[in-house]
Amino acid sequence: xxxxxxxxxxxxxxxxxxxxxxxxxxxxxxxxxxxxxxxxxxxxxxxxxxxxxxxxxxxxxxxxxxxxxxxxxxxxxxxxxxxxxxxxxxxxxxxxxxxxxxxxxxxxxxxxxxxxxxxxxxxxxxxxxxxxxxxxxxxxxxxxxxxxxxxxxxxxxxxxxxxxxxxxxxxxxxxxxxxxxxxxxxxxxxxxxxxxxxxxxxxxxxxxxxxxxxxxxxxxxxxxxxxxxxxxxxxxxxxxxxxxxxxxxxxxxxxxxxxxxxxxxxxxxxxxxxxxxxxxxxxxxxxxxxxxxxxxxxxxxxxxxxxxxxxxxxxxxxxxxxxxxxxxxxxxxxxxxxxxxxxxxxxxxxxxxx
Amino acid sequence: xxxxxxxxxxxxxxxxxxxxxxxxxxxxxxxxxxxxxxxxxxxxxxxxxxxxxxxxxxxxxxxxxxxxxxxxxxxxxxxxxxxxxxxxxxxxxxxxxxxxxxxxxxxxxxxxxxxxxxxxxxxxxxxxxxxxxxxxxxxxxxxxxxxxxxxxxxxxxxxxxxxxxxxxxxxxxxxxxxxxxxxxxxxxxxxxxxxxxxxxxxxxxxxxxxxxxxxxxxxxxxxxxxxxxxxxxxxxxxxxxxxxxxxxxxxxxxxxxxxxxxxxxxxxxxxxxxxxxxxxxxxxxxxxxxxxxxxxxxxxxxxxxxxxxxxxxxxxxxxxxxxxxxxxxxxxxxxxxxxxxxxxxxxxxxxxxx
Numbered sequence: 001x002x003x004x005x006x007x008x009x010x011x012x013x014x015x016x017x018x019x020x021x022x023x024x025x026x027x028x029x030x031x032x033x034x035x036x037x038x039x040x041x042x043x044x045x046x047x048x049x050x051x052x053x054x055x056x057x058x059x060x061x062x063x064x065x066x067x068x069x070x071x072x073x074x075x076x077x078x079x080x081x082x083x084x085x086x087x088x089x090x091x092x093x094x095x096x097x098x099x100x101x102x103x104x105x106x107x108x109x110x111x112x113x114x115x116x117x118x119x120x121x122x123x124x125x126x127x128x129x130x131x132x133x134x135x136x137x138x139x140x141x142x143x144x145x146x147x148x149x150x151x152x153x154x155x156x157x158x159x160x161x162x163x164x165x166x167x168x169x170x171x172x173x174x175x176x177x178x179x180x181x182x183x184x185x186x187x188x189x190x191x192x193x194x195x196x197x198x199x200x201x202x203x204x205x206x207x208x209x210x211x212x213x214x215x216x217x218x219x220x221x222x223x224x225x226x227x228x229x230x231x232x233x234x235x236x237x238x239x240x241x242x243x244x245x246x247x248x249x250x251x252x253x254x255x256x257x258x259x260x261x262x263x264x265x266x267x268x269x270x271x272x273x274x275x276x277x278x279x280x281x282x283x284x285x286x287x288x289x290x291x292x293x294x295x296x297x298x299x300x301x302x303x304x305x306x307x308x309x310x311x312x313x314x315x316x317x318x319x320x321x322x323x324x325x326x327x328x329x330x331x332x333x334x335x336x337x338x339x340x341x342x343x344x345x346x347x348x349x350x351x352x353x354x
Numbered sequence: 355x356x357x358x359x360x361x362x363x364x365x366x367x368x369x370x371x372x373x374x375x376x377x378x379x380x381x382x383x384x385x386x387x388x389x390x391x392x393x394x395x396x397x398x399x400x401x402x403x404x405x406x407x408x409x410x411x412x413x414x415x416x417x418x419x420x421x422x423x424x425x426x427x428x429x430x431x432x433x434x435x436x437x438x439x440x441x442x443x444x445x446x447x448x449x450x451x452x453x454x455x456x457x458x459x460x461x462x463x464x465x466x467x468x469x470x471x472x473x474x475x476x477x478x479x480x481x482x483x484x485x486x487x488x489x490x491x492x493x494x495x496x497x498x499x500x501x502x503x504x505x506x507x508x509x510x511x512x513x514x515x516x517x518x519x520x521x522x523x524x525x526x527x528x529x530x531x532x533x534x535x536x537x538x539x540x541x542x543x544x545x546x547x548x549x550x551x552x553x554x555x556x557x558x559x560x561x562x563x564x565x566x567x568x569x570x571x572x573x574x575x576x577x578x579x580x581x582x583x584x585x586x587x588x589x590x591x592x593x594x595x596x597x598x599x600x601x602x603x604x605x606x607x608x609x610x611x612x613x614x615x616x617x618x619x620x621x622x623x624x625x626x627x628x629x630x631x632x633x634x635x636x637x638x639x640x641x642x643x644x645x646x647x648x649x650x651x652x653x654x655x656x657x658x659x660x661x662x663x664x665x666x667x668x669x670x671x672x673x674x675x676x677x678x679x680x681x682x683x684x685x686x687x688x689x690x691x692x693x694x695x696x697x698x699x700x701x702x703x704x705x706x707x708x
Binding site for chain 2: 040043050051054057083087212216
């Protein structure tokens with residue numbers, strides 16, 4: 001009934017194989033397994049707020065996000081997850097859209113839902129930005145969509161050069177930085193500090209993944225382009241951010257200890273996982289700077305491994321074959337808690353050999 | 355920046371007059387002031403859920419709603435408040451849309467946002483459905499939007515006759531029943547039990563108002579029209595309902611005691627308010643079957659009274675002048691807790707005379 005290209009199929013997999021969520025290790029969603037301290041307190045506080053309609057302009061919320069990013073709150077538009085921001089942006093964008101693949105499928109779905117024509121571009125074989133490929137196709141699009149760090153490759157890089165190129169050609173750059181906070185030295189890669197300077201830039205972020213609360217639904221868009229952001233406000237449905245999401249933002253962004261601890265954790269844990277995964281036969285491991293890892297299978301195909309892990313090991317991974325530019329050789333796994341990661345690695349060792 | 359026609363202006367009014375929310379009595383939003391028992395427990399339980407993505411098909415949630423309404427879950431599509439359902443429906447509707455005014459302004463805003471042409475129709479002067487007016491305009495629209503009980507009039511009536519007329523002409527009826535649960539004998543007026551029989555019917559509901567939690571954001575659409583509902587699922591953004599909303603629906607619909615108590619409360623309280631309001635000079639009170647009352651001012655205009663109540667009495671009411679078909683003589687007030695209602699009545703008595 002619902003045609004979605006991504007891996008959000010925990011429920012359907014459980015249904016298919018008669019399994020219960022309690023004992024499934026879900027490596028298919030890229031979520032921080034550790035949530036901020038005292039979050040239960042902030043959530044209960046949000047209950048009081050929820051007996052009233054949220055402020056339709058979300059002034060407080062935008063100020064909290066603005067303080068976190070050191071940006072004026074007027075540059076910020078909040079949404080029900082990054083999804084709402086993506087769809088709303090597609091609603092006000094005109095001209096054709098370049099998308100650099102492989103990447104999150106909702107960009108294309110949102111564009112198509114708003115009758116925007118897509119130009120598919122591709123990263124190079126190491127999942128780095130292919131500037132020549134983009135330059136050669138510059139005439140074909142008005143805006144370019146890049147996910148950085150990229151989902152599913154885990155690669156992060158500086159996009160300043162492409163931002164500059166697009167600026168000169170009067171074209172727009174949209175960067176999904178949803179996974180940027182997981183990157184250890186993210187200040188080297190984020191474009192947030194260039195928002196004021198470049199009005200051809202739109203950045204999408206979310207609290208979903210880094211703060212470990214995808215079910216609370218909060219994303220936001222950032223741009224100094226007044227034309228784009230005011231059009232988005234015009235089309236925005238009212239009250240899309242709930243009171244619980246609104247309320248925790250008074251606290252979580254200020255929790256520097258948690259933020260630093262999380263960054264440190266993922267830096268170490270991804271090194272541990274990549275080292276151990278590299279010992280396994282029949283797979284190729286791609287370097288990652290964020291909280292998930294792309295793997296290439298050299299012997300089995302993705303659906304076989306996915307089913308085997310689920311049925312025999314109660315582990316759910318992301319079959320990455322439906323990302324444009326990938327094929328049935330690719331799977332993606334999240335970085336979770338140490339003992340869970342070990343369970344995954346052991347299961348893969350058993351199935352693929354060491 | 356945001357052009358919204360409704361009264362959600364608590365934040366801007368407070369900002370304008372330098373007041374704080376703590377002591378403002380908000381009669382502009384029509385929300386049940388009593389929330390279900392144990393809701394804090396259900397909310398905290400939802401925190402666990404929120405560390406995962408919600409089921410993108412919301413199977414459990416739809417089954418809970420289905421059980422509540424005694425309907426198959428496949429007829430139900432959940433959304434981020436009634437708003438998402440309204441916008442999504444406008445996205446898949448074709449042909450022109452008749453709207454019966456005065457009514458909630460988001461129907462028109464959603465239609466315009468999706469380039470649907472509007473035909474404005476009107477209730478009669480007692481805010482009853484004007485069947486002749488609708489019959490005379492049947493050729494001009496493909497679907498008709500009615501809010502029942504109507505916001506802002508508070509009038510409720512049976513829509514079976516118009517449903518039948520539209521069915522014969524192969525036209526669609528959309529009914530916003532957001533306020534239906536407040537009606538004492540709502541079974542006489544709701545069309546929910548005709549959903550199976552009439553595939554030209556779409557009903558919009560929400561937990562927002564009756565269960566007193568607008569900030570939790572949950573509405574839903576109901577139809578047996580497979581074409582409409584499958585198109586809506588196709589266009590639906592993923593995960594728009596948060597885990598907290600999802601989780602409380604396992605409980606609140608089963609709380610028959612709370613539901614009955616609420617219905618009884620509003621039946622008594624609206625009688626009390628209407629009786630007392632009728633003692634006040636210079637206003638005309640319209641009968642209401644739900645949790646708000648429309649008033650016509652015979653001496654002052656709506657913006658004067660709104661400002662006076664806010665500045666002098668810390669009471670916020672809804673200036674109803676921007677509803678199509680109304681004018682600067684109309685205001686709307688919610689039914690709240692007894693002592694709050696008394697404060698409003700006393701303030702109005704003081705300003706308008708007895």
